Amino acid sequence: MCFVAVKMWMPREPASLADILADARVWKLKDAAAAPPRPVWSTGRSALDARLPGGGWPAASLVEVLIDDTGLGEVQLFLPALVQCQRRAGGEIPWLVWIAPPHEPYAPALAQQGIQLSRLLVVRPATAMEALWAAEQALSSGVVAAVLLWLKGTDDRWLRRLKLAAEAGGSLGVLFRPERHRFESSPAGLRLLMTRGEGGVRLELLKVQGGRSGSVDLDP
Numbered sequence: 001m002c003f004v005a006v007k008m009w010m011p012r013e014p015a016s017l018a019d020i021l022a023d024a025r026v027w028k029l030k031d032a033a034a035a036p037p038r039p040v041w042s043t044g045r046s047a048l049d050a051r052l053p054g055g056g057w058p059a060a061s062l063v064e065v066l067i068d069d070t071g072l073g074e075v076q077l078f079l080p081a082l083v084q085c086q087r088r089a090g091g092e093i094p095w096l097v098w099i100a101p102p103h104e105p106y107a108p109a110l111a112q113q114g115i116q117l118s119r120l121l122v123v124r125p126a127t128a129m130e131a132l133w134a135a136e137q138a139l140s141s142g143v144v145a146a147v148l149l150w151l152k153g154t155d156d157r158w159l160r161r162l163k164l165a166a167e168a169g170g171s172l173g174v175l176f177r178p179e180r181h182r183f184e185s186s187p188a189g190l191r192l193l194m195t196r197g198e199g200g201v202r203l204e205l206l207k208v209q210g211g212r213s214g215s216v217d218l219d220p
Contacts, residue, residue: 039088041081041172045216048203052190053210057081059145060170062163064188068179072194072201073218075101078148078174083114085145085172094145097138099123100131101150132158139165139173146172153181160187182206 040054049055057063057078067074086093093116098105101122111117121138125131128151135149139162147166159175166173175188182193191207201218205211 039085041084043077044080045218048216051205051208051212051214051216053208057172058189059085059172060167061190062159062166062173062175062188063190064159064175064177064186064192066177066179066182066191066193066206068195072196074176074194075148077194077203077218078146079110079113079115081172082146086116086119087114093119095119095121095138095143097121097123097134097144097147099135099138099147099149100125101148128152128154132162135173136161136165138169139171140169141171142169144169144171146174148174148176150176152178156185156187163187163189 039059040052040056041059042056043049043052052058065074065077082096086096096115096119098120105120105122107117110120123131123134123138125134131149131151132154135147138144138147149162154177162173162175165171179193179195186207188207189209190205190211193204193206195202195204199217203216203218205213205216207213
């Protein structure tokens with residue numbers, strides 16, 4: 001059994017990953033043939049949207065972001081999508097789950113951007129295996145819109161499990177890994193490389209199923 005530490009900004013109604021998994025909707029079987037098309041969330045950058053399948057980050061998929069250092073704006077890259085998926089959801093606002101972030105999220109800034117903090121869960125696992133387990137459970141739950149996971153490394157078997165979990169739960173899964181994994185095979189349908197150059201942060205699309213590979217310069 002895995003144990004993880006969780007934190008969220010909801011003082012009067014404490015919750016945990018177990019609360020998400022206890023949601024009845026997690027176990028509700030759905031007719032795949034009747035399921036609506038999966039949404040696509042805009043990146044907020046037209047040049048990047050133009051290269052992605054459907055014009056944005058695809059839901060029900062695993063996106064792998066390779067970074068040579070943290071603090072390059074990797075979270076800001078996905079913030080527009082996180083805000084969109086919470087605002088456009090019908091009924092109850094979906095959860096956002098961040099697992100093993102390298103820095104403590106700054107709640108006021110996230111709230112100012114439009115993130116519903118009461119539905120943001122931060123998981124602090126003790127080991128990489130616990131982080132992977134928590135990510136798989138959250139992605140497949142059906143009540144989580146997006147999972148952001150930071151890991152130093154993992155194997156192909158776990159990457160495939162995360163991809164299948166994202167597809168099953170309809171979640172956007174984002175895995176941040178060090179740049180040294182660039183030349184390893186990955187089942188992720190979308191692989192990005194973020195680097196810092198003289199002109200600012202550069203994003204290279206290494207693998208884009210249904211889109212166009214290439215480089216995009218991000219605002220410094």
